[in-house]
Amino acid sequence: MTGNGAPAATGGSPDPGADTQVPPVIVEQDPDIEAAPAVVEAEPDPEPRPRPRPAPRTTASAPVSAPAATADGGYASQDAIEEAIFDLPVDGSTLNRGSSGVDGYYAAGTSSATKTNTLIMNIPGSVSIIPEELAEDQAANTLGQALLYVPGIAVQQGEGHRDQLTFRGQETTADFFVDGVRDDIETFRDLYNVQTIEVLKGPNAMIFGRGGGGGVINRVTKRADGVPIYEGTVQVGSWGRARGTADVGQAISPNAAFRLNAMYEDSETFREFSWLERYGINPTMGFKLGERTTLHFSYEYKTHDQNIDRGGPSIDGRPFQAPLETYFGQPFASLTTFDGHVATATLEHETTGGLQIRNHTFFADYDKLYQNIFASSAVNAPGPGLVELDGYQNIEARQNFVNQTDFSYSFAHGQHLRHTLVGGLEFGVQKNDAFRNLPVFVAPGSGIFTLDVPVADPTVFTRTLYNRPNRRRFTDLDTSSAFIQDQFEITRYFELIGGIRFDRFDVSFEDTLNGFQTSRVDDEWSPRVGGVVKPWESLHFYASYAKSFLPANGDNFGELSVTASDLEPETFENYETGFKWTIMPRLLLQGAIYRLDRDNQAVTIGPDTFARGLTRTRGKEIEISGYVTDKWQVFGGYAHTDSEILFAGDDLSLVGNSVESVPVDTFSMWNKYQLTKKWGVGLGVIYQAGWFAEANNAVKVPSYTRFDSAVYYDINEHWSAQLNVENMFDTEYWISSHNNNNISYGAPTSAFVTMKAKW
Numbered sequence: 001m002t003g004n005g006a007p008a009a010t011g012g013s014p015d016p017g018a019d020t021q022v023p024p025v026i027v028e029q030d031p032d033i034e035a036a037p038a039v040v041e042a043e044p045d046p047e048p049r050p051r052p053r054p055a056p057r058t059t060a061s062a063p064v065s066a067p068a069a070t071a072d073g074g075y076a077s078q079d080a081i082e083e084a085i086f087d088l089p090v091d092g093s094t095l096n097r098g099s100s101g102v103d104g105y106y107a108a109g110t111s112s113a114t115k116t117n118t119l120i121m122n123i124p125g126s127v128s129i130i131p132e133e134l135a136e137d138q139a140a141n142t143l144g145q146a147l148l149y150v151p152g153i154a155v156q157q158g159e160g161h162r163d164q165l166t167f168r169g170q171e172t173t174a175d176f177f178v179d180g181v182r183d184d185i186e187t188f189r190d191l192y193n194v195q196t197i198e199v200l201k202g203p204n205a206m207i208f209g210r211g212g213g214g215g216v217i218n219r220v221t222k223r224a225d226g227v228p229i230y231e232g233t234v235q236v237g238s239w240g241r242a243r244g245t246a247d248v249g250q251a252i253s254p255n256a257a258f259r260l261n262a263m264y265e266d267s268e269t270f271r272e273f274s275w276l277e278r279y280g281i282n283p284t285m286g287f288k289l290g291e292r293t294t295l296h297f298s299y300e301y302k303t304h305d306q307n308i309d310r311g312g313p314s315i316d317g318r319p320f321q322a323p324l325e326t327y328f329g330q331p332f333a334s335l336t337t338f339d340g341h342v343a344t345a346t347l348e349h350e351t352t353g354g355l356q357i358r359n360h361t362f363f364a365d366y367d368k369l370y371q372n373i374f375a376s377s378a379v380n381a382p383g384p385g386l387v388e389l390d391g392y393q394n395i396e397a398r399q400n401f402v403n404q405t406d407f408s409y410s411f412a413h414g415q416h417l418r419h420t421l422v423g424g425l426e427f428g429v430q431k432n433d434a435f436r437n438l439p440v441f442v443a444p445g446s447g448i449f450t451l452d453v454p455v456a457d458p459t460v461f462t463r464t465l466y467n468r469p470n471r472r473r474f475t476d477l478d479t480s481s482a483f484i485q486d487q488f489e490i491t492r493y494f495e496l497i498g499g500i501r502f503d504r505f506d507v508s509f510e511d512t513l514n515g516f517q518t519s520r521v522d523d524e525w526s527p528r529v530g531g532v533v534k535p536w537e538s539l540h541f542y543a544s545y546a547k548s549f550l551p552a553n554g555d556n557f558g559e560l561s562v563t564a565s566d567l568e569p570e571t572f573e574n575y576e577t578g579f580k581w582t583i584m585p586r587l588l589l590q591g592a593i594y595r596l597d598r599d600n601q602a603v604t605i606g607p608d609t610f611a612r613g614l615t616r617t618r619g620k621e622i623e624i625s626g627y628v629t630d631k632w633q634v635f636g637g638y639a640h641t642d643s644e645i646l647f648a649g650d651d652l653s654l655v656g657n658s659v660e661s662v663p664v665d666t667f668s669m670w671n672k673y674q675l676t677k678k679w680g681v682g683l684g685v686i687y688q689a690g691w692f693a694e695a696n697n698a699v700k701v702p703s704y705t706r707f708d709s710a711v712y713y714d715i716n717e718h719w720s721a722q723l724n725v726e727n728m729f730d731t732e733y734w735i736s737s738h739n740n741n742n743i744s745y746g747a748p749t750s751a752f753v754t755m756k757a758k759w
Contacts, residue, residue, distance in 0.1 A: 098220030124530025152639030169617030170214030203548030237752030
């Protein structure tokens with residue numbers, strides 16, 4: 001993908017003297033449509049400055065020439081690098097949606113980290129971008145699959161029904177965003193309508209609001225941009241995988257465009273009794289309302305139904321080694337169903353004076369059920385050769401409404417000083433109803449609440465009823481936020497970025513089962529400041545400080561209780577320094593060293609009992625992405641993460657322990673090499689050091705190394721095929737955990753064939 005319709009980043013901020021039109025919706029138009037061109041000519045630039053010229057779209061098999069090196073070994077300029085590579089618009093838009101300047105595995109910039117279209121080189125923080133091409137090359141269909149190759153991220157089990165990550169020592173189920181808006185419902189996210197995935201590491205509350213202590217994941221979706229596309233894929237493979245996608249779009253008038261993305265999958269896994277069925281449909285419309293105004297609409301309907309599998313238990317401080325396919329629990333009483341509707345409207349306008357305005361409205365309605373029976377003890381805990389089974393059922397309904405308005409204005413002082421000011425307002429309403437029931441295993445003449453089963457035969461089919469009420473929780477949340485930020489360029493060699501955000505977090509909570517009611521209002525400030533030193537165009541250094549917060553209700557309204565309601569919000573403080581090096585025109589190397597403190601953490605020390613705690617994470621990260629040569633692309637890196645519990649209230653036994661689910665070392669690297677115009681190969685490796693499954697450090701999951709590979713063949717200009725093999729050496733390993741007795745096996749060798757047609 002080469003950045004269809006998205007402005008490429010051209011620096012910390014655009015040239016204020018350049019034309020500042022909102023880019024038109026219509027990028028390409030059906031030649032059969034006879035109408036006046038939709039692109040409006042640029043107004044004369046009162047202070048001309050060399051600007052990038054549009055260049056042909058490029059692929060690995062059709063390389064472009066790099067700009068000539070200067071005498072000091074650097075390149076003429078970052079603008080020149082991009083001029084030689086990317087499709088660039090002639091406008092000077094600063095407000096942009098997501099990633100820009102994407103070519104293969106390389107992305108030049110993003111607007112998500114700063115709310116302005118900024119080069120990654122000029123962002124004082126760690127940013128990883130997964131383009132659509134990289135995800136497709138790895139046959140990654142879900143968010144969790146695509147993130148496996150991002151250094152420093154550990155993809156967790158999520159109780160078998162949701163996305164859950166640990167990065168920079170912080171576990172999260174809610175720091176997920178779509179086009180910059182919080183998308184915190186607990187489910188698995190499919191990539192059928194995703195253009196890029198952005199991983200922004202470290203506290204990001206200044207831009208995104210609450211949470212985001214370890215970072216945030218932002219999905220940039222495909223939109224109707226007028227570029228004709230008619231594409232479909234079919235994928236089949238091991239364990240009954242069967243999946244199809246479609247992506248169809250074009251201009252339907254000189255000032256309107258339509259696009260439709262759709263997906264259906266019906267698959268199984270290597271585990272007994274597994275099944276999965278999901279589908280999604282996402283129509284979008286784009287309208288050019290005037291020379292400086294665009295309007296975009298999107299609606300998505302998605303379902304996701306599957307069995308829940310929470311892996312197996314532990315024994316003597318390590319995972320219990322059972323046959324890979326063995327299911328622990330009651331498979332017919334363990335499933336999740338998800339039904340979601342999301343509608344958005346985005347209005348973008350630029351005044352004649354150069355003020356850029358973007359208003360984005362997001363509404364979502366979700367219904368979800370998940371119920372599961374799983375191993376709830378270590379082997380031999382109930383008795384020799386036995387393991388205990390327990391479970392619960394959860395029914396949840398959630399509605400999210402968010403409205404964001406962002407403003408951007410760029411101006412200069414003389415020749416060497418330039419400001420890009422950004423401000424914004426956000427208002428949100430969130431309603432969440434959550435019911436939880438506990439199981440009864442129906443035995444002849446009576447019912448029992450847990451089962452002790454032989455570990456040699458842990459799959460049961462006992463009739464199970466979820467008829468013991470446990471929770472009836474109703475949460476209403478109102479949020480209002482405002483932020484302001486300045487990107488201040490002080491000559492070409494130095495740039496400062498600073499901003500602050502105010503959040504008002506007003507939550508009301510009721511549990512009708514026990515009559516408990518409470519409410520709480522938190523007013524929080526989230527600052528961020530950073531500086532970028534640019535001694536050479538190709539090598540930048542940065543340092544930054546950022547602060548974030550998480551209210552006492554936790555990630556997903558699960559921790560607000562009698563004891564937790566009086567807790568002040570948790571705070572995250574991150575100190576970071578690093579570098580960005582454009583080794584070659586399309587090859588970016590990033591490195592960072594950081595310290596992240598999480599204070600006032602609600603550390604669980606017993607059932608519904610919390611204590612104020614403090615954890616600290618020190619880490620080092622390095623990542624490379626892009627083209628090593630015209631035929632060889634890479635993505636991956638190394639991360640060292642040292643996490644420690646410094647304080648846990650009166651529970652001294654946890655002090656000094658490692659934070660749960662945090663591998664000390666991770667390494668990943670994906671390579672793609674274009675052998676000929678038609679043939680290509682891929683090879684990847686993932687290494688993850690051992691980690692502790694809980695904060696008590698009683699069970700350690702061993703390290704693993706996995707190799708993946710792929711073969712690509714372009715049959716002709718319309719048809720292509722690829723074969724992906726995961727875990728090619730059939731390594732036995734555990735891939736994730738949720739606690740000491742829910743530890744998941746990784747899949748054995750698996751192969752998948754994907755056929756793609758494109759017109």
